Amino acid sequence: MSSELDALRSALAQIENEMRNSPTRYASLLSSLHSSQLESAKNLLNYLILRKTDIQQLQANLHEVGLSSLASCESHVLRQIQVTLARLGVSFAQYDPCTLEFGAEQIRKNAERLFGLHHAEWPSSVMVTFDRSFLNEKKYIEKLLQNGMGVARINCAHDDPDTWKQMVEEIHRTCKKTGLSCALHFDLAGPKIRTVLLRKGKDAGKAEIKVGGRVWLSDSGKGFSSKDVVVSPNEAGLLEHLKVGERIYFDDGLIRARVDRISKKGVALKVERISSKKPLLKNEKGINFPDSVLAISSLTDFDRKCLAMVVKLADTVGFSFVRTPEDLEDLRKELAKLTATPPPVILKIETRDAVVQLPALLLESMKEPCFGVMIARGDLAVEIGFERLVEIQEEISWICEAGHVPVIWATQVLENLHKSGIASRAEITDAGRAAMAECIMINKGEHTLEVLKTLKDIAKRSRALKVKNRLIFRPLRIAENFLEQN
Structure with missing residues (x-):
């Protein structure tokens, strides 16, 4: 048991040390914030530090010896780790001021x-x-x-x-x-990017499509026949940022297509899925570009x-x-x-x-x-x-x-x-x-x-x-991305 407790102390102390030093590491970032947000910002950064790594086994080990598994520490993360370390015999001259009560009161x-x-x-x-x-x-x-x-x-x-x-x-x-x-x-x-039919279905406000069929994206609609399903995304300058293989969704995701090829007259999409009751692409429906970087x-x-x-x-x-x-x-x-x-x-x-x-x-x-x-x-x-x-x-x-x-x-x-x-x-x-x-x-x-x-x-x-709580902390990619870039 002694070796287990030593291992827990060591793992928690390493995390606590990194969090305690975070205000110095992020001093320039913190200096630009409103004074009333300072403690909240520090706690946010500490939480990102906690969530950048996999601590699921550490949580299980803490739980096994009857200590806090950190499962509800979002609003007061460093304080919770310090209190847990105190139960393991580590003393602190000063605890982090962001307590459970402080976090709840701020929210x-x-x-x-x-x-x-x-x-x-x-x-x-x-x-x-x-x-x-x-x-x-x-x-x-x-x-x-x-x-x-x-x-x-x-x-x-x-x-x-x-x-x-x-x-x-x-x-x-x-x-x-x-x-x-x-x-x-x-x-x-x-x-809000929405569909505007330019050829087939223009007058009716809807055009029939099929899985495996083609839909064109075009700003002008020029160079197409009346049989082509051509959609303007009602925002100029988007098409030049699209790449082959990127997904395009219409009508709150009911229709999924993918960029098949790009030509001078427009962007050809291949329809992959239609989840609506009728296979219709309509005017004034939303378009989403989840894979694209749009200017x-x-x-x-x-x-x-x-x-x-x-x-x-x-x-x-x-x-x-x-x-x-x-x-x-x-x-x-x-x-x-x-x-x-x-x-x-x-x-x-x-x-x-x-x-x-x-x-x-x-x-x-x-x-x-x-x-x-x-x-x-x-x-x-x-x-x-x-x-x-x-x-x-x-x-x-x-x-x-x-x-x-x-x-x-x-x-x-x-x-x-x-x-x-x-x-x-x-x-x-x-x-x-x-x-x-x-x-x-x-x-x-x-x-x-x-x-x-x-x-x-x-x-x-x-x-x-219950109140907000969660059981295990797998790594969050959001936390890793932010800390890698700052």
């Missing part, structure tokens, strides 16, 4: 700043997506507030500035009437125009399709032109690049006193592959908890219940996981009130059973 304060106080009967905040139809059902807004809505989401990709303003005015009026509060979240539209700004000209109104109305701003720290810097510059007190930014993680760059994005965001992250699982699933969504959404959640960053769990929460009035068994389980986040976003649908009632019950039961 709570940041969540309150972003989403306001959540309803007393709810363990987390709830964000409901609005559209113009709500203006015709003013009593409905009152019911939403009374049933748990604490944040109203307005998507700048839909409706128009006049409608947004009307919705905000109606929310304010209803809040005053009921005495209930509601934060306002505006999602910037971002560079396209995450902040579009339309977004820049929207910001003038958004900064006057919004409590938080959602940055859609953010990919790099430079994107975030670009947004901050635009906000600074409009106001000295910009609303906090919510990073919408919905691209492969954003997942890879997540630690860098969080640290760049820490130059401001408060921000959040939305796990936008719709486009994210298409970008990274549906089969990887479970692990990636968990990894995002863990890393955000390490940085004391509030998380919004978004897209298709109780979607079947929302649309049909009946929940599937799988989405009930998913909703239980959603309840671990600081905020849950639900889309618009026919049964929003029923969704809120069901979600409240699930959330209360789930939070009563």
Whole structure:
């Protein structure tokens, strides 16, 4: 037993030493951050250090001798290792100040700043997506507030500035009437790349395709016959960045194609899979390029125009399709032109690049006193592959908890219940996981009130059973990538 304990002491001391020296190693990075974010940034870096290597056997050995296996240490990682070492007889003149209580309080304060106080009967905040139809059902807004809505989401990709303003005015009026509060979240539209049929199916708005068949991508549609399925991606300059073998997805991943060849007139795609009920490629459907490096700004000209109104109305701003720290810097510059007190930014993680760059994005965001992250699982699933969504959404959640960053769990929460009035068994389980986040976003649908009632019950039961936790720590490639580059 003595040799086993010696081995544990040695392994933990090595990790503790690397973490204790990390502020010196990353001094230049930490010096640019907001003072209120400093301890959170240190904890994030320490968590990345922990997750760069495989410690699963170390965790098993710790558990076997009755010590902490580090399974719930995201918010206070160095402190947890020091306390565990203390149980092994190692003394410290000073412990790391980032305790479990400190981390939990930081997340709570940041969540309150972003989403306001959540309803007393709810363990987390709830964000409901609005559209113009709500203006015709003013009593409905009152019911939403009374049933748990604490944040109203307005998507700048839909409706128009006049409608947004009307919705905000109606929310304010209803809040005053009921005495209930509601934060306002505006999602910037971002560079949503959509299909525009240029030849076959142009007039009908849809074209029949088949597995093994060909679809062309072209900016102009010139040089093709009326029998060719030709799609413009509605964003100039994309095609020159595509390479043979790269995957292209249409319509939220229902159609998968691959770049087959590239010619002067366009890019030829071979259709590999059609998962929709009918083999149709339609106008105005999303296109995803998960394997391609596209020279396209995450902040579009339309977004820049929207910001003038958004900064006057919004409590938080959602940055859609953010990919790099430079994107975030670009947004901050635009906000600074409009106001000295910009609303906090919510990073919408919905691209492969954003997942890879997540630690860098969080640290760049820490130059401001408060921000959040939305796990936008719709486009994210298409970008990274549906089969990887479970692990990636968990990894995002863990890393955000390490940085004391509030998380919004978004897209298709109780979607079947929302649309049909009946929940599937799988989405009930998913909703239980959603309840671990600081905020849950639900889309618009026919049964929003029923969704809120069901979600409240699930959330209360789930939070009563557990808090965020995980059992074993395999290496995270996200952590390895960041530490190798810094």
